[in-house]
Amino acid sequence: MNKEFHFLDDGGEMGKLMREKDWSLTPLGAPEGWPQSLRTTVNIILNSPFPMFLFWGDTLKGFYNDAYRPILGVDGKHPKILGLNGAEAWAEIWKDIYPMLSVVTKKGESIWRENLMIPIYRNGRMEDVYWTFSYSPVKDDDGNVSGVLVIVTDTTEAVLAERRLRESERRFRDIANLSPMWIWITDADINVEYANNELLNFIGLSHYSEFEGQVWKSIVHPDDIELVFEGFGKAIEKQERMSLEYRVKNATTNEYEWYKIVAVPKFENGDLKGFLGTGMNIEQQKSFEETLKNEVNHRTKELANSNLKLEAMNKELQSFAYISSHDLQEPLRKIQMFAEVLMDKEYDKLSTSGKEKFVKIQSAANRMQSLINDLLSYSRTDTEKRVFEVIDLKELVADIKNDLGEELKKKHGKITLLKSCELEVVPFQFRQLIYNLLSNSIKYSRADVPPVITIKTEVIKKAKSIDPILSNTKEYVQITITDNGIGFEDQFSEKIFEVFQRLHSKQEYVGTGIGLAIVKKIVQNHAGIISATGELYKGSVFTIVLPKKQ
CATH class of the missing domain: 3.30.565.10 (Histidine kinase-like ATPase, C-terminal domain)
Known part of the structure; x- marks a missing residue:
C-alpha cells in the first residue's frame, strides 16, 4: 500500500470499506490527494471507540466508523452512504439536521443536543430515535471550516426507560392517592420522600415536603414515641421488615387513633436506600379487642362461678348416686321382699281386687328397680x-x-x-x-x-x-x-x-x-x-x- 494511505490502516470493517472503495470515481479523488485535515480526521474516527460521523466538503459527504455502524441497523443506509452527499444520504431528515450543520459550517460554532428525537430509516422502516450528540467544526490548514465532526449516542432505550419510569411513578402516585391506606416512602435516614393524600390529610399537611424534622414527635402519642423510634432504629440496624402498632393524632378531630404500620426496606446495589411503608387504621379492631377482652374477663368470672356451682352439683349428684345405689334401693328391696312373702303366704286370702293391687305393687316395684339401675348406668357412663x-x-x-x-x-x-x-x-x-x-x-x-x-x-x-x-x-x-x-x-x-x-x-x-x-x-x-x-x-x-x- 502506498504510504500515503497509512491513515486508512486498521479501522475494522469501515477501514476495509474505505480502502477498497474507488475514490477516484468521486469528486474527492484518490486518497493520496486528500487534504491533510481530512486524512487526520478520518484516521481519528476510524480508531475511536465512540460513534463518530464526519460530514466533509461543500456537499457534506459522509464518513463513519465501526462504533457508529450499529446505529444504522440492518436493511438501511449502510454501506451506500459512505462518501455520499449529505442531502442525498439523509434525504428524509435533511430539513431537520441541515440548519444545525449550517451553524457549524457557516459560523464555526459547535452545538450540543441531548435526547433529541430525529427519525432515521433503518431495519427496513422509519424509526423514531432519540440522540445525544455534538456537532464540531473541522478546519483546514487555512483555518476554514471544511467539515463537521459528529459524536453521537443513541439514547432511545434510556429515554423510553425514563419515560416508562415517570409513567410508572405517575400511576403509582395516582393509585396511592386513591388508596384508603397510608402509603409512604423514606430515605435510609427515615426522611419522608413521599406520602399519599390519605396520610397527609390525616396529619394535616398539604404536601409531603412538609413531612420533615420533628413532625413524627408532634403526631405520635407520647406514650408510643419510644416504641416508634425503637422500631425504626431496629429496622435500619438490621435492614429488615418492620411492623408496629401505635396511636397517631387525627388533625381533624384532634383525637389519637390506632394504626398498624408496616415498612419494607428498599435496596440499590445491596445498599439500603430507604423504606416503603403502609399504614392501616385499626381503631375499630382495637376497640373490638378491648371489648372482647372485657367480655372474656366477664365470661371467665362467670365460668369460674359456674364451675363452683358445677362442683357443688357434682357433689350433690354423687350424693344422689350414693342414695340411689344404697338408701333408695334398700327400702325398695324390702318392699319387693315383703310383697313376695305376702304373695306366697297370703295371696289366697286376698280378694280378687286385692290380688290385682298386689300384682300392681310388685310390678311397680320392679319397674322402679329397673329405673334406678338404668339411671345409675347412665350417670356412670361419663365418670x-x-x-x-x-x-x-x-x-x-x-x-x-x-x-x-x-x-x-x-x-x-x-x-x-x-x-x-x-x-x-x-x-x-x-x-x-x-x-x-x-x-x-x-x-x-x-x-x-x-x-x-x-x-x-x-x-x-x-x-x-x-x-x-x-x-x-x-x-x-x-x-x-x-x-x-x-x-x-x-x-x-x-x-x-x-x-x-x-x-x-x-x-x-x-x-x-x-x-x-x-x-x-x-x-x-x-x-x-x-x-x-x-x-x-x-x-x-x-x-x-x-x-x-x-
Missing part, C-alpha cells in the same frame, strides 16, 4: 374410668347371644354376624352398647313374627364423607344392626336417643326409656357417631361408626 382394649366382635356377639338365649328361644329369634372385626373399645361399655341394641331388637319384635337380627361390619377410610366430625386420617369400623321388628317413623330417629323418651306405652313394651340414651353416650365416649332409621312395622337399622383404634 367411669375408660381402659381401651382390642376385642373381637365375633366373641362379644357370641357371649351376648348366650345371655339372650331364653328370649331368642321364646320368640324363635336369630342373630347373625355376617363379618367380624377387631376394634379398640372399653370392653364393658361396648358390651352394654351391643347388648342394649340386640335386646331392643328382640323386645320390639312383631307379634307372631320371629325376630331376625343381622350384624354387618365394614372398614371406613374416608369417614369425613359420612359425618364432618369424623377424621380422614383414621380408620373407622361401621357396624350396622338391622332387624325386622315393629320399626318406627323416621321423624323419631333422633328422639329415640333422648333420656326417658319412649315411642310405646309401658303396657305395650317393658322399659325405662334410658337404654338408647346409654347407647348414644357410650358411642360418644368412643369418639364415634350413631344413627337410626326405621319403617313402621317393617324394622329398624342402627348404624354405629367408631375408630378402629383410639
Whole structure:
C-alpha cells in the first residue's frame, strides 16, 4: 500500500470499506490527494471507540466508523452512504439536521443536543430515535471550516426507560392517592420522600415536603414515641421488615387513633436506600379487642362461678348416686321382699281386687328397680374410668347371644354376624352398647313374627364423607344392626336417643326409656357417631361408626 494511505490502516470493517472503495470515481479523488485535515480526521474516527460521523466538503459527504455502524441497523443506509452527499444520504431528515450543520459550517460554532428525537430509516422502516450528540467544526490548514465532526449516542432505550419510569411513578402516585391506606416512602435516614393524600390529610399537611424534622414527635402519642423510634432504629440496624402498632393524632378531630404500620426496606446495589411503608387504621379492631377482652374477663368470672356451682352439683349428684345405689334401693328391696312373702303366704286370702293391687305393687316395684339401675348406668357412663382394649366382635356377639338365649328361644329369634372385626373399645361399655341394641331388637319384635337380627361390619377410610366430625386420617369400623321388628317413623330417629323418651306405652313394651340414651353416650365416649332409621312395622337399622383404634 502506498504510504500515503497509512491513515486508512486498521479501522475494522469501515477501514476495509474505505480502502477498497474507488475514490477516484468521486469528486474527492484518490486518497493520496486528500487534504491533510481530512486524512487526520478520518484516521481519528476510524480508531475511536465512540460513534463518530464526519460530514466533509461543500456537499457534506459522509464518513463513519465501526462504533457508529450499529446505529444504522440492518436493511438501511449502510454501506451506500459512505462518501455520499449529505442531502442525498439523509434525504428524509435533511430539513431537520441541515440548519444545525449550517451553524457549524457557516459560523464555526459547535452545538450540543441531548435526547433529541430525529427519525432515521433503518431495519427496513422509519424509526423514531432519540440522540445525544455534538456537532464540531473541522478546519483546514487555512483555518476554514471544511467539515463537521459528529459524536453521537443513541439514547432511545434510556429515554423510553425514563419515560416508562415517570409513567410508572405517575400511576403509582395516582393509585396511592386513591388508596384508603397510608402509603409512604423514606430515605435510609427515615426522611419522608413521599406520602399519599390519605396520610397527609390525616396529619394535616398539604404536601409531603412538609413531612420533615420533628413532625413524627408532634403526631405520635407520647406514650408510643419510644416504641416508634425503637422500631425504626431496629429496622435500619438490621435492614429488615418492620411492623408496629401505635396511636397517631387525627388533625381533624384532634383525637389519637390506632394504626398498624408496616415498612419494607428498599435496596440499590445491596445498599439500603430507604423504606416503603403502609399504614392501616385499626381503631375499630382495637376497640373490638378491648371489648372482647372485657367480655372474656366477664365470661371467665362467670365460668369460674359456674364451675363452683358445677362442683357443688357434682357433689350433690354423687350424693344422689350414693342414695340411689344404697338408701333408695334398700327400702325398695324390702318392699319387693315383703310383697313376695305376702304373695306366697297370703295371696289366697286376698280378694280378687286385692290380688290385682298386689300384682300392681310388685310390678311397680320392679319397674322402679329397673329405673334406678338404668339411671345409675347412665350417670356412670361419663365418670367411669375408660381402659381401651382390642376385642373381637365375633366373641362379644357370641357371649351376648348366650345371655339372650331364653328370649331368642321364646320368640324363635336369630342373630347373625355376617363379618367380624377387631376394634379398640372399653370392653364393658361396648358390651352394654351391643347388648342394649340386640335386646331392643328382640323386645320390639312383631307379634307372631320371629325376630331376625343381622350384624354387618365394614372398614371406613374416608369417614369425613359420612359425618364432618369424623377424621380422614383414621380408620373407622361401621357396624350396622338391622332387624325386622315393629320399626318406627323416621321423624323419631333422633328422639329415640333422648333420656326417658319412649315411642310405646309401658303396657305395650317393658322399659325405662334410658337404654338408647346409654347407647348414644357410650358411642360418644368412643369418639364415634350413631344413627337410626326405621319403617313402621317393617324394622329398624342402627348404624354405629367408631375408630378402629383410639
